[in-house]
Amino acid sequence: MKKGELLYSGKAKSVFLTDDPGQLILYFRNDTSAFDGEKVEQLNRKGMVNNKFNAFIMERLAAAGVATHFEALLSETESIVKRLDMIPVECVVRNIAAGSICKRLGVEEGIDLEVPTFEFFLKNDALHDPMINEYHIRSFGWAGADEVEIMKSRTFEVNEILKALFREAGILLVDFKLEFGRYGDAILLGDEFTPDGCRLWDAKTREKLDKDRFRRNLGRVVESYEAVALRLGLDVDLPVTSAAAQ
Numbered sequence: 001m002k003k004g005e006l007l008y009s010g011k012a013k014s015v016f017l018t019d020d021p022g023q024l025i026l027y028f029r030n031d032t033s034a035f036d037g038e039k040v041e042q043l044n045r046k047g048m049v050n051n052k053f054n055a056f057i058m059e060r061l062a063a064a065g066v067a068t069h070f071e072a073l074l075s076e077t078e079s080i081v082k083r084l085d086m087i088p089v090e091c092v093v094r095n096i097a098a099g100s101i102c103k104r105l106g107v108e109e110g111i112d113l114e115v116p117t118f119e120f121f122l123k124n125d126a127l128h129d130p131m132i133n134e135y136h137i138r139s140f141g142w143a144g145a146d147e148v149e150i151m152k153s154r155t156f157e158v159n160e161i162l163k164a165l166f167r168e169a170g171i172l173l174v175d176f177k178l179e180f181g182r183y184g185d186a187i188l189l190g191d192e193f194t195p196d197g198c199r200l201w202d203a204k205t206r207e208k209l210d211k212d213r214f215r216r217n218l219g220r221v222v223e224s225y226e227a228v229a230l231r232l233g234l235d236v237d238l239p240v241t242s243a244a245a246q
């Protein structure tokens with residue numbers, strides 16, 4: 001497989017075409033951004049750690065029956081994925097109150113929710129990713145009713161799978177964001193699952209182990225991502241050896 005032209009560059013990843021029209025290469029950069037791109041820094045090793053972290057989680061999800069775009073690790077910082085027609089909404093599930101919901105509803109950080117809650121956001125940095133509901137999604141044609149239902153049920157399904165995975169490592173999955181896309185008639189999980197797009201707290205101390213360390217200048221950002229990986233059984237220092245990398 002040959003790497004082609006740059007298709008798109010986001011805040012933390014770049015997407016390249018390949019000689020296969022159905023496949024793309026995701027390149028995880030060291031750029032780390034917060035507050036819709038207002039704060040950006042280069043964090044050494046982050047691209048490599050997130051590439052391997054994402055591959056590990058996507059493989060676990062696939063093994064648990066969740067269809068994803070992930071195909072294989074290509075290099076230390078790159079992965080091969082299926083080319084999706086992305087739906088421009090972000091699906092957020094929360095188990096514990098933190099982040100924007102605390103500001104929006106005036107609730108205290110750390111409250112355990114009675115049941116997980118779900119929110120849609122429009123993927124639009126210029127508008128600061130406004131919260132939207134499923135009527136907006138259908139009215140503006142961003143996705144159909146069936147697609148909305150699939151995104152919701154899949155996100156809750158991912159929550160159950162990953163809550164259990166992190167719980168075994170002594171980590172609380174506080175909240176996370178997923179993005180989906182169309183692949184033929186199927187809706188697949190796209191984008192990434194890394195500590196950049198979720199909140200993870202140590203179950204005993206409730207220490208923050210995710211991108212809130214960067215947002216709040218707590219230090220040891222990538223070290224913390226690596227420590228989470230190790231607790232899950234993933235050693236990011238092992239070189240990539242997948243067939244695609246040969």
Ligand code: TMP
Nearest residue numbers: 098099100121129175176177197198199
């Ligand atoms: P929030 O508290 O800022 O609404 O975010 C909830 C979770 O979703 C948090 O883990 C961060 C993640 N998220 C992103 O990664 N990118 C986004 O653009 C949004 C809206 C949320």
Ligand code: ASP
Nearest residue numbers: 011033034035036037211
């Ligand atoms: N909105 C997300 C955050 O605040 C992503 C970003 O802005 O880079 O982390």
